[in-house]
Amino acid sequence: MAANKGACTNPPYELLYWPGIPGRGEFIRLAFEAAGVSYKDTANESENGVKEVIALIDPSSTGTDGNPPLFAPPALRILSASPGDAALIIYQTPSILSYLGPKLSLAGSNEAEAQWILSHTLTVLDLNNEAHDVHHPIAVAKYYEEQKEEALKKAADFRAVRVPKFLGFFERVLKGNEEKGQGKYLVGGKLSYADTTLWNVLSGLLFAFPKEMEARKSDYKLLFGTFYDSLRETSGVKEYLASDRRKPFNMGVFRHYPELDRQ
Amino acid sequence: MAANKGACTNPPYELLYWPGIPGRGEFIRLAFEAAGVSYKDTANESENGVKEVIALIDPSSTGTDGNPPLFAPPALRILSASPGDAALIIYQTPSILSYLGPKLSLAGSNEAEAQWILSHTLTVLDLNNEAHDVHHPIAVAKYYEEQKEEALKKAADFRAVRVPKFLGFFERVLKGNEEKGQGKYLVGGKLSYADTTLWNVLSGLLFAFPKEMEARKSDYKLLFGTFYDSLRETSGVKEYLASDRRKPFNMGVFRHYPELDRQ
Numbered sequence: 001m002a003a004n005k006g007a008c009t010n011p012p013y014e015l016l017y018w019p020g021i022p023g024r025g026e027f028i029r030l031a032f033e034a035a036g037v038s039y040k041d042t043a044n045e046s047e048n049g050v051k052e053v054i055a056l057i058d059p060s061s062t063g064t065d066g067n068p069p070l071f072a073p074p075a076l077r078i079l080s081a082s083p084g085d086a087a088l089i090i091y092q093t094p095s096i097l098s099y100l101g102p103k104l105s106l107a108g109s110n111e112a113e114a115q116w117i118l119s120h121t122l123t124v125l126d127l128n129n130e131a132h133d134v135h136h137p138i139a140v141a142k143y144y145e146e147q148k149e150e151a152l153k154k155a156a157d158f159r160a161v162r163v164p165k166f167l168g169f170f171e172r173v174l175k176g177n178e179e180k181g182q183g184k185y186l187v188g189g190k191l192s193y194a195d196t197t198l199w200n201v202l203s204g205l206l207f208a209f210p211k212e213m214e215a216r217k218s219d220y221k222l223l224f225g226t227f228y229d230s231l232r233e234t235s236g237v238k239e240y241l242a243s244d245r246r247k248p249f250n251m252g253v254f255r256h257y258p259e260l261d262r263q
Numbered sequence: 264m265a266a267n268k269g270a271c272t273n274p275p276y277e278l279l280y281w282p283g284i285p286g287r288g289e290f291i292r293l294a295f296e297a298a299g300v301s302y303k304d305t306a307n308e309s310e311n312g313v314k315e316v317i318a319l320i321d322p323s324s325t326g327t328d329g330n331p332p333l334f335a336p337p338a339l340r341i342l343s344a345s346p347g348d349a350a351l352i353i354y355q356t357p358s359i360l361s362y363l364g365p366k367l368s369l370a371g372s373n374e375a376e377a378q379w380i381l382s383h384t385l386t387v388l389d390l391n392n393e394a395h396d397v398h399h400p401i402a403v404a405k406y407y408e409e410q411k412e413e414a415l416k417k418a419a420d421f422r423a424v425r426v427p428k429f430l431g432f433f434e435r436v437l438k439g440n441e442e443k444g445q446g447k448y449l450v451g452g453k454l455s456y457a458d459t460t461l462w463n464v465l466s467g468l469l470f471a472f473p474k475e476m477e478a479r480k481s482d483y484k485l486l487f488g489t490f491y492d493s494l495r496e497t498s499g500v501k502e503y504l505a506s507d508r509r510k511p512f513n514m515g516v517f518r519h520y521p522e523l524d525r526q
Contacts, residue, residue, distance in 0.1 A: 059431065060435075061435065061439075062435045062436075062438045062439030063435075063436075063439035063440075067379075068379050068383070068436050068439055068440065068449075068450070069432065069435045069436055069439055070382075071386045071389075071429075071432050072386075088375050088378075090375075090378040090379065090382055091382050092381070092382040092385040092386060094357060094381075094385055095378055095381040095382040095385055098361065098381065099378050112351050112353075115351075115353040115358055115362050116330075116331050116353065118355070118357075118358045118361065119333075119353050119354050119355040119358040120331070122355040122357055122358055123334045123355060126334075129392070133396070137400050137401060137413065137417070138400060138413065138416045138417050138420060139416075139417070139420035140425075141420075141424055142420075147416075150400065150401065150413050150416070153401045153402075153410075153413070154400070154401050154402070157401060157402035157404075157405075161402065161404055162403075166334075168322065169332065169334050172323075172324065172325045172326075172332045173325075173326075173331050173332060175325045176324075176325035176326035176331050176332060177326075177331065186331075187331070
């Protein structure tokens with residue numbers, strides 16, 4: 001493990017997610033890295049780690065060690081402070097982020113900010129889901145090639161209607177918070193997990209739809225003039241992005257199919 | 264307003280959502296009704312209420328009275344205890360439910376239960392979104408009739424793959440919690456907003472896909488043998504469902520197109 005992940009050799013937090021792709025696990029990784037808090041990324045750090053992920057979502061499981069069954073990764077295992085006590089396991093990206101937020105000092109300065117951070121994060125993750133559904137509009141378990149015709153139609157709508165709707169919204173959030181956030185933060189005057197989550201989705205959109213995004217970038221002055229580059233240079237995030245812990249986008253949520261981009 | 268909504272004439276909670284349909288506002292309504300806590304359902308209770316909903320999502324807004332702009336309803340306005348102070352406005356169904364959960368005693372008995380309740384609720388709402396996307400697989404702003412061909416394909420996958428995956432999961436959650444929850448509660452030994460949320464989605468699926476659900480019901484003994492009827496009879500919920508505050512499913516998230524059901 002890289003030294004800047006912290007000196008703790010037994011981190012209490014374990015991320016359980018598919019190895020080799022950013023995917024939805026990336027939102028959790030970015031929160032830890034931005035906070036400078038140590039975590040174990042089980043499936044990426046050990047050869048057999050993926051088996052633990054698969055075991056967690058065993059379709060016959062009714063739960064493990066007092067924890068309920070999980071629908072899908074990512075999951076977070078929080079080791080107990082008392083040896084012998086069972087670990088707590090939670091799942092669903094927004095649930096994990098809302099749990100970690102206050103512990104990583106990424107959930108704002110008061111209850112109102114904490115709720116806005118969660119609200120905006122959920123909106124970012126809706127955009128993330130829609131970006132996924134562009135290449136899988138009919139059936140998540142089938143290949144893209146089996147639903148390419150429908151994907152072409154959905155991509156046209158996503159680029160023309162959904163992308164500007166979402167990006168325009170986040171531009172307005174930054175604008176409304178400009179006095180405190182200086183275009184760098186969605187809520188209040190400091191970094192939150194809403195920022196890291198939005199950044200990763202923008203990064204994914206730039207990868208998946210480079211022509212569309214290039215054509216639209218200048219419409220969102222705060223988002224691409226301030227927010228995006230500022231977050232990339234944030235301490236913790238910057239070192240992470242330069243490390244081999246940051247996996248490149250490939251065939252996960254964000255995919256670059258040139259035929260789905262602006263022509 | 265009905266007397267059983269509580270004696271308070273100025274409830275501090277205001278739901279802002281489209282009138283006349285259950286939609287995503289229903290998850291918030293059910294939580295209030297199950298808790299017996301008074302709330303104002305602005306767009307259903309006053310003729311001009313819908314204008315307030317529309318104003319909230321004005322596509323040029325950068326926020327109101329210290330609150331950020333909102334992407335979409337439902338929103339919750341929480342009136343300040345101090346006259347003259349601005350109200351807090353939050354949005355996104357899971358964010359609203361996680362805020363209200365502890366205040367309505369619908370968020371379990373400890374931090375672990377609270378996180379599982381939020382995690383399961385997010386999974387229920389994923390199913391809710393997928394049920395919506397069945398009739399709008401290509402473009403949310405276009406008519407069903409413009410994407411009917413694709414909807415027929417997505418419906419086939421939803422019924423064959425997604426419905427059993429989700430229902431099988433919730434059956435296992437109930438099974439794993441059977442000792443405490445007796446098949447009536449997903450988490451712990453008392454009602455939570457995960458239960459009311461799941462109930463509403465099951466109710467919607469029974470409306471939208473009656474033949475498919477009838478054919479599958481017996482596979483999920485706890486879900487349809489215990490959970491569904493038990494929740495419907497819960498104090499607060501029972502009175503609500505019999506009232507005219509409960510709007511019938513119609514042309515919202517859950518729609519009954521016979522051609523999308525099992526043939």
